[in-house]
Amino acid sequence: MTISLFIPCFIDQLFPSVGISVVRILEKLGHKVDFDESLVCCGQPAFNTGCWNEARDVAIRVVDGLKNAEVVVIPSGSCGAMIRVFYPEIFKGHPKQEAALSLAHKIYEFSEFLVDRLGVVDLGSRFPAKVTFHNGCHGLRELRLKQQPRQLLRQVKELTLVEMDDQTSCCGFGGTFAVKFPMISTAMGEAKCASALETGADFLVSNDSSCLMHLQGLLSRKKEKLKSIHLAEILASF
Amino acid sequence: MSSIFESQFRASATKLTADLRHRSLIRKALKGYEKSRDEKKARFQDWEAARQAAAETKWEAINHLDKYLSEFADNLARRGTKVFWASTAEEARNYILNLAREKQAKTIIKSKTMTSEEIHLNEVLAKAGYEVVESDLGEFIVQLRDEAPYHLVFPAMHLTRNEISHLFHEKLGSPETDNPEELTMTVRRDMRIRYCKADIGISGANFAVAETGMIAITENEGNARLTTSLPKIHVALLGIEKVLPKLSDLALFLPMLATVGTGQQLTCYNSMIGGPRQPGETDGPEEFHVILLDNRRTHLLADAEQRDALHCIRCGACLNVCPIFRNVGGQTYGTTYQGPIGSVITPHLRGLRDWKHLSFASSLCGACTEACPVKIDLHHHLLQNRRNAVVLGTGKLDRIAFRGFAFLVNHPGVFGVAVKAGRLVQRLHRLIASSKIDPLRAWTASREAPVIAKESFRQYWKSRHK
Numbered sequence: 001m002t003i004s005l006f007i008p009c010f011i012d013q014l015f016p017s018v019g020i021s022v023v024r025i026l027e028k029l030g031h032k033v034d035f036d037e038s039l040v041c042c043g044q045p046a047f048n049t050g051c052w053n054e055a056r057d058v059a060i061r062v063v064d065g066l067k068n069a070e071v072v073v074i075p076s077g078s079c080g081a082m083i084r085v086f087y088p089e090i091f092k093g094h095p096k097q098e099a100a101l102s103l104a105h106k107i108y109e110f111s112e113f114l115v116d117r118l119g120v121v122d123l124g125s126r127f128p129a130k131v132t133f134h135n136g137c138h139g140l141r142e143l144r145l146k147q148q149p150r151q152l153l154r155q156v157k158e159l160t161l162v163e164m165d166d167q168t169s170c171c172g173f174g175g176t177f178a179v180k181f182p183m184i185s186t187a188m189g190e191a192k193c194a195s196a197l198e199t200g201a202d203f204l205v206s207n208d209s210s211c212l213m214h215l216q217g218l219l220s221r222k223k224e225k226l227k228s229i230h231l232a233e234i235l236a237s238f
Numbered sequence: 239m240s241s242i243f244e245s246q247f248r249a250s251a252t253k254l255t256a257d258l259r260h261r262s263l264i265r266k267a268l269k270g271y272e273k274s275r276d277e278k279k280a281r282f283q284d285w286e287a288a289r290q291a292a293a294e295t296k297w298e299a300i301n302h303l304d305k306y307l308s309e310f311a312d313n314l315a316r317r318g319t320k321v322f323w324a325s326t327a328e329e330a331r332n333y334i335l336n337l338a339r340e341k342q343a344k345t346i347i348k349s350k351t352m353t354s355e356e357i358h359l360n361e362v363l364a365k366a367g368y369e370v371v372e373s374d375l376g377e378f379i380v381q382l383r384d385e386a387p388y389h390l391v392f393p394a395m396h397l398t399r400n401e402i403s404h405l406f407h408e409k410l411g412s413p414e415t416d417n418p419e420e421l422t423m424t425v426r427r428d429m430r431i432r433y434c435k436a437d438i439g440i441s442g443a444n445f446a447v448a449e450t451g452m453i454a455i456t457e458n459e460g461n462a463r464l465t466t467s468l469p470k471i472h473v474a475l476l477g478i479e480k481v482l483p484k485l486s487d488l489a490l491f492l493p494m495l496a497t498v499g500t501g502q503q504l505t506c507y508n509s510m511i512g513g514p515r516q517p518g519e520t521d522g523p524e525e526f527h528v529i530l531l532d533n534r535r536t537h538l539l540a541d542a543e544q545r546d547a548l549h550c551i552r553c554g555a556c557l558n559v560c561p562i563f564r565n566v567g568g569q570t571y572g573t574t575y576q577g578p579i580g581s582v583i584t585p586h587l588r589g590l591r592d593w594k595h596l597s598f599a600s601s602l603c604g605a606c607t608e609a610c611p612v613k614i615d616l617h618h619h620l621l622q623n624r625r626n627a628v629v630l631g632t633g634k635l636d637r638i639a640f641r642g643f644a645f646l647v648n649h650p651g652v653f654g655v656a657v658k659a660g661r662l663v664q665r666l667h668r669l670i671a672s673s674k675i676d677p678l679r680a681w682t683a684s685r686e687a688p689v690i691a692k693e694s695f696r697q698y699w700k701s702r703h704k
Contacts, residue, residue: 009647012695013657014688019695035699040647046640048602050624050633054640061648086621141604170561174601176636179680181248181599186684187255187565188601191265217685 004069021236077139136208274501313451317513343437349462351442578606597623
């Protein structure tokens with residue numbers, strides 16, 4: 001099938017290898033990947049800050065741009081939740097409500113797409129390391145994705161998955177919250193890093209690069225060896 | 239402009255988040271709770287079905303509040319209870335003050351009631367010259383320390399046994415000990431005399447049963463039972479949202495509240511009170527007054543989007559799982575109701591302009607919504623409060639910034655130029671990163687900044703499809 005890829009703004013600019021890994025995986029599975037370069041952001045930062053009108057201005061472009069897509073895959077639970085759960089909210093009573101709902105029904109977070117839509121868990125990947133997995137909250141609680149990334153990781157050869165304490169607690173990123181209330185965000189991140197470090201893992205994996213950006217920032221400042229990596233980058237190791 | 243309440247919140251949050259002793263104390267205190275809560279949840283045949291049933295019962299009650307409240311009041315009045323409808327905190331306070339004056343009361347004993355914290359009852363009574371004592375152990379401790387409860391279920395959870403021992407030694411003259419039973423006995427000896435001396439007992443209520451006209455009180459120390467039965471006059475102060483349609487609803491709500499509130503199957507004492515001493519009865523108070531408090535709850539009731547926040551049974555489950563609460567502590571909020579539920583309802587009860595910051599002080603992780611036994615859509619309500627704050631005209635700078643942002647991402651050409659400029663700026667930024675003059679200090683004070691990639695995904699895609 002033809003899969004339309006949505007690459008969120010920060011993955012595009014800060015973590016392009018996540019997008020590249022997704023392309024490699026989907027193509028390996030025999031699908032055609034399509035990418036609309038004019039779609040930059042889902043509008044979540046504005047939405048979360050209360051600026052729903054500004055968020056809608058951005059979202060209209062996304063809804064229009066993906067109108068004809070068969071399915072849309074996004075390598076972020078957070079942006080995926082914005083489109084699936086919150087677009088229907090901000091388009092309530094808007095002329096594009098139908099189009100927004102239709103997009104909400106055909107968008108998948110990357111691990112969800114592989115496991116639930118394609119039924120694929122084994123990609124033939126090899127990644128010799130001990131890893132621990134952090135669920136991004138939007139993926140976990142808005143999209144109900146908990147097992148999918150773990151099912152994928154368990155099939156990776158030579159990879160050991162160890163769970164951390166308080167595995168479902170938030171890392172403290174939270175978008176603009178991270179800079180509006182940096183002291184709380186940092187304290188939450190420190191607790192998360194401590195749990196991850198306790199496992200003795202080499203890598204901290206997530207399906208959300210935004211959580212990892214925050215956690216890696218804290219780990220690097222403390223000169224910790226633990227490295228963050230997106231799920232797609234591990235799965236693309238074949 | 240930030241309100242005075244926001245400045246206080248920020249100052250206190252800055253202090254508490256850096257306090258590693260506080261962080262580990264709260265984490266440790268909640269570890270035990272988490273374990274027993276999960277064990278008790280597992281005893282329900284289907285916890286999710288129980289939550290659904292509870293949410294539906296509260297929905298019925300809140301959406302027909304007019305009907306159930308008058309049923310509740312009529313049934314109470316029939317057995318001689320005096321029911322007072324208080325629109326404001328002041329009306330409720332004045333009712334109690336007048337009653338105390340009329341009965342020439344001197345001492346007043348109280349069992350735990352957050353609603354009385356909400357109307358600042360203790361301050362007013364003390365100012366009028368009455369001796370007021372909290373009989374709940376945790377409340378008694380924070381009263382001795384002259385501070386607000388830390389948590390709406392565990393008022394003194396931020397204190398260690400040693401700190402409590404010092405406090406008792408200093409204030410009550412008891413010997414230092416780290417034995418919890420001895421500490422409890424100190425208070426018990428002190429308290430027994432006060433129950434007998436008190437002229438008025440003031441309680442809250444966990445539930446108000448419309449069908450039978452009864453209040454239900456759930457507790458572990460027996461202090462509420464003594465407070466409501468020994469003094470000649472019993473006053474119960476409760477918010478109008480406490481109502482449940484039927485007595486049989488308690489069969490679900492009592493174990494549910496115990497499960498998520500304290501990790502118990504049921505609390506040790508559960509009392510149902512339906513009136514003062516009836517003719518022929520040998521004990522119980524001579525007078526029973528029930529004060530039904532609105533205090534802007536109807537403001538929340540009028541908001542169809544967030545009305546479900548009135549389902550709240552004040553169990554504290556959302557506080558216990560909230561990473562914000564766990565890091566900033568309950569007193570930082572500066573509200574009667576702490577944690578996620580407090581952040582949601584305080585703007586409705588005390589004004590959005592002053593209290594909107596609590597809705598922004600959240601990572602929106604949703605742990606609260608998942609934990610709520612009556613399925614209040616807590617974290618989505620925080621988003622709605624944020625939107626309402628912007629609509630109200632606050633956060634103008636955010637709005638301007640996001641207008642610029644929307645323009646940028648809707649014009650990929652301009653976005654491309656901005657990113658190129660960003661790369662250049664990032665090189666310069668490294669020179670000042672995390673220093674005092676760094677404009678990105680909110681991020682870089684504790685975290686390394688991410689690096690803009692040499693080749694963006696877009697550029698990769700372009701070069702691949704040449």
